[in-house]
Amino acid sequence: MKRMKAVSVMLAVIILSCSVLAGCSSGNSSNKESSNAPGGSTANSGESAGAIKLDIIETGNNLPTPDKDFIKQAIDKAIQSDLNLTVYASGDDYKNQLNVRLASGNFPDLFQVPDRASLKQFVEQGLLLDLTPYMDKLQPVKDFIGDESLKKTTMDGKVYAVPKAPNIPYNTYWIRKDWLDKLGLQPPATTDEFLNVVKAFADQDPDGNGKKDTLGLTSSKISAFAPIFGAFGVGDPNTFYVKDGKLTNSLYDPAMKDALGYIKKLIDTGAVDPEIMANTGLQHQEKAIKGQAGIIWIDWPNLSKDQFTEQIKKVNPNADWIQLAPPKGPGGQYDGPFDIGGTSGIYAIPKALENNKEKLQKVFDLLNFVSGQEGSMLVQFGISGTHYNLDGDKVVPTELMGKEAGFTWLYQFTGRPEMTYLQTKFAPQTKYIEFANSQPRIQILNGFLTNPDGYNPADAGRFIEEEFVKFIYGKNPLTGYEGFLSTLESSMNFKTYMDASTKQLEELGYGK
Amino acid sequence: MVKSTNDRIANAVVFVILLACGLVAVFPLLYVLSVSLTPFSEVLKNGGFILVPRSITFDAYHKLLTESNIPRAFGVTVLVTVIGTIMNMAITALMAYPLSRKQLPGRNFFLMMVVFTLLFSGGIIPTYLVVKSLGLLDSIWAMILPNLVWSFNVLIMKSFYESLPEELFESARIDGAKEFRILLQIVAPLSVPVTLTIGLFYTVGHWNEFFQAIMFVTDRSLFPLQVVVREILIQTQQPLENAENMTPSETLQMASVILASLPIILVYPFLQKHFTKGMLLGSVKG
Numbered sequence: 001m002k003r004m005k006a007v008s009v010m011l012a013v014i015i016l017s018c019s020v021l022a023g024c025s026s027g028n029s030s031n032k033e034s035s036n037a038p039g040g041s042t043a044n045s046g047e048s049a050g051a052i053k054l055d056i057i058e059t060g061n062n063l064p065t066p067d068k069d070f071i072k073q074a075i076d077k078a079i080q081s082d083l084n085l086t087v088y089a090s091g092d093d094y095k096n097q098l099n100v101r102l103a104s105g106n107f108p109d110l111f112q113v114p115d116r117a118s119l120k121q122f123v124e125q126g127l128l129l130d131l132t133p134y135m136d137k138l139q140p141v142k143d144f145i146g147d148e149s150l151k152k153t154t155m156d157g158k159v160y161a162v163p164k165a166p167n168i169p170y171n172t173y174w175i176r177k178d179w180l181d182k183l184g185l186q187p188p189a190t191t192d193e194f195l196n197v198v199k200a201f202a203d204q205d206p207d208g209n210g211k212k213d214t215l216g217l218t219s220s221k222i223s224a225f226a227p228i229f230g231a232f233g234v235g236d237p238n239t240f241y242v243k244d245g246k247l248t249n250s251l252y253d254p255a256m257k258d259a260l261g262y263i264k265k266l267i268d269t270g271a272v273d274p275e276i277m278a279n280t281g282l283q284h285q286e287k288a289i290k291g292q293a294g295i296i297w298i299d300w301p302n303l304s305k306d307q308f309t310e311q312i313k314k315v316n317p318n319a320d321w322i323q324l325a326p327p328k329g330p331g332g333q334y335d336g337p338f339d340i341g342g343t344s345g346i347y348a349i350p351k352a353l354e355n356n357k358e359k360l361q362k363v364f365d366l367l368n369f370v371s372g373q374e375g376s377m378l379v380q381f382g383i384s385g386t387h388y389n390l391d392g393d394k395v396v397p398t399e400l401m402g403k404e405a406g407f408t409w410l411y412q413f414t415g416r417p418e419m420t421y422l423q424t425k426f427a428p429q430t431k432y433i434e435f436a437n438s439q440p441r442i443q444i445l446n447g448f449l450t451n452p453d454g455y456n457p458a459d460a461g462r463f464i465e466e467e468f469v470k471f472i473y474g475k476n477p478l479t480g481y482e483g484f485l486s487t488l489e490s491s492m493n494f495k496t497y498m499d500a501s502t503k504q505l506e507e508l509g510y511g512k
Numbered sequence: 513m514v515k516s517t518n519d520r521i522a523n524a525v526v527f528v529i530l531l532a533c534g535l536v537a538v539f540p541l542l543y544v545l546s547v548s549l550t551p552f553s554e555v556l557k558n559g560g561f562i563l564v565p566r567s568i569t570f571d572a573y574h575k576l577l578t579e580s581n582i583p584r585a586f587g588v589t590v591l592v593t594v595i596g597t598i599m600n601m602a603i604t605a606l607m608a609y610p611l612s613r614k615q616l617p618g619r620n621f622f623l624m625m626v627v628f629t630l631l632f633s634g635g636i637i638p639t640y641l642v643v644k645s646l647g648l649l650d651s652i653w654a655m656i657l658p659n660l661v662w663s664f665n666v667l668i669m670k671s672f673y674e675s676l677p678e679e680l681f682e683s684a685r686i687d688g689a690k691e692f693r694i695l696l697q698i699v700a701p702l703s704v705p706v707t708l709t710i711g712l713f714y715t716v717g718h719w720n721e722f723f724q725a726i727m728f729v730t731d732r733s734l735f736p737l738q739v740v741v742r743e744i745l746i747q748t749q750q751p752l753e754n755a756e757n758m759t760p761s762e763t764l765q766m767a768s769v770i771l772a773s774l775p776i777i778l779v780y781p782f783l784q785k786h787f788t789k790g791m792l793l794g795s796v797k798g
Contacts, residue, residue, distance in 0.1 A: 055730065057730070061743050061746075062743075063732060064581070065581060065584065065732050065733045066731075066732065066733065067733070083729060084731070086730040086731075086732065088726070089742060089746045089747065090742070090746050096636070096726070096727070097726060097727065100727060101640075102635055102636055103637045103640075104641045104644060106640075106642045106644055106649070116747075153655050214525045289556060311552065311553065311556055311761075314552075314553030314556060314557070315553070315556045315557055355592055375784055408551055470738035
């Protein structure tokens with residue numbers, strides 16, 4: 001009996017200590033929490049009286065801690081806010097966090113929407129604030145990103161989010177000029193010459209080490225062939241564009257088969273990186289830097305930024321990468337597709353903020369501020385006098401900009417004027433930026449599309465990629481292309497997708 | 513003890529196989545260490561592969577320790593690990609001890625409840641809601657309290673306590689000791705191996721804290737080490753998001769991996785002895 005008593009005392013102690021511990025800890029942080037809650041009417045965070053705390057989440061990296069974050073401090077001062085920006089390095093982590101917060105009602109006050117499919121989903125779930133009635137309050141944002149841009153976030157005639165200002169294309173083929181010179185070749189101008197150069201780079205030992213250890217062409221996934229598709233006048237697989245006045249999907253473009261035939265020829269030479277479909281992240285860039293490949297399809301920052309040119313020079317002081325105009329083919333000359341409906345980011349406000357006028361206004365203030373002259377300069381270049389100086393209208397970067405203002409883009413919620421911005425921040429790369437931007441591209445429209453119910457873009461995308469790999473590696477003969485299309489339609493609901501997409505794009509006035 | 517030639521050959525074969533296994537295990541670690549100490553240009557010249565560095569530089573470590581969030585994150589992780597492990601151990605022992613006493617009323621019921629949590633959990637969103645309603649979001653407690661007790665460890669400790677001879681308890685009681693005193697003065701000193709083993713489980717768990725930090729913490733100054741290290745590592749695995757991103761070199765990445773794993777690797781040798789003992793004692797002891 002006595003034992004039992006002792007045991008029950010013990011149990012009581014455990015239970016008590018647990019609850020005490022929990023109590024303590026919730027007491028500790030309850031102050032913080034109350035200002036976090038989106039429904040809270042007065043959201044004073046104590047230390048800065050009157051400042052409204054704004055929770056913002058997005059993907060990104062290299063954000064400094066708040067005490068070193070001079071952009072946060074400057075914005076807080078300008079609009080009397082207390083920004084709490086959290087960035088997630090991995091897109092998956094970000095989606096998890098976002099979904100959990102949306103599901104549990106702990107809404108961030110402004111958040112990045114991962115893609116248009118998510119936008120549609122959130123709209124259907126009634127999570128997003130319809131911004132249409134507030135458009136006059138967001139005039140500076142509208143002026144900054146342009147009326148056209150808002151199409152990208154409009155659904156059923158209502159604007160549900162703010163897209164970033166339009167971006168510009170970065171990708172081109174890059175080729176080793178020193179290898180060309182060594183082999184006595186000219187930069188390839190047509191698809192036939194391209195084939196020869198790719199083959200020569202693999203076979204004729206351009207690095208002169210006596211070993212057959214070089215690759216003609218590398219990149220990541222099927223986009224490695226974007227300019228090749230372009231040379232045949234088609235976009236990358238499953239892209240929509242207007243061709244000869246008609247709305248076309250690249251899969252149904254008659255020239256697609258020719259393009260695949262040519263790519264197969266290219267791969268048959270054995271000079272294309274055999275791991276091309278397996279390269280992820282920046283593996284292809286590494287191969288280029290290490291001097292293993294002679295041509296690469298890549299964006300200019302990843303090959304021409306100071307950081308990388310330095311690495312390239314260290315490996316081989318003679319290495320000379322130059323940009324290559326897209327080779328001419330039977331269908332013209334296009335440096336791959338460029339999505340005019342695409343955006344580098346969409347930001348939405350939760351519907352829950354509707355009832356908190358004060359906070360909502362503060363979010364608008366924030367968006368307007370980073371779109372306005374002063375704020376835009378701040379989030380582009382940093383603090384005037386510290387990170388840049390103004391010479392008339394021209395921004396002159398100081399040394400500190402390169403050193404500590406690398407993260408300011410995280411605050412560019414409405415984007416930036418791309419061309420001037422890049423030319424200021426990447427002055428040595430200006431010619432590459434201009435080259436990439438001035439290449440002819442096939443203007444694709446996928447960014448405007450909303451997937452219909454019953455169509456799973458991930459599944460369809462995977463199926464298309466797998467089948468394309470089979471075609472270009474000769475596992476399936478090209479005569480089976482029609483069979484592939486009908487399987488796609490019957491098993492992936494592709495017909496529904498085609499019909500819905502065509503209807504949506506025609507409503508926007510394309511292909512009529 | 514005369515060994516036949518056959519025995520010797522068998523021994524040699526076993527030795528070689530084990531040595532190969534050992535090398536395979538050490539190899540990746542050595543690679544990481546070498547790359548972290550070699551200037552990146554050197555690494556690239558060798559085609560990205562280096563096992564023994566030819567020239568050594570501590571630049572990467574210097575950079576990480578002065579320019580990144582790592583020192584701060586290190587502090588957070590140490591704090592979470594120390595506080596967390598102490599609390600874990602206290603609660604686990606306090607839970608395992610009564611459950612190990614056969615005379616505990618309703619013992620099976622409590623055991624069932626413990627086992628139940630091994631098999632079922634609420635899932636992310638309910639957990640998030642609980643954490644939120646307790647006001648733990650954005651505090652280091654969010655990384656400590658939700659996993660205060662790992663039921664598996666309770667069961668290991670329980671079976672260890674059960675293996676102690678009943679006579680000990682009886683004599684202690686004859687001398688007038690109550691349960692608390694028995695736990696503190698008789699049981700605790702006898703269960704060093706299991707305490708260290710389980711303590712190590714918890715420590716490693718806290719040191720590797722990632723998921724809860726990502727879920728429950730939005731304040732950057734409270735991010736633990738693993739979150740910061742992952743941020744450094746993942747940048748080269750994703751397509752370019754912004755031209756301004758400084759992609760960390762491989763040397764920097766590997767240095768961050770070393771910084772994040774070295775402390776815990778250093779702890780292992782000292783606990784090794786108890787570790788194996790504790791594992792065995794916890795498992796098969798009918």
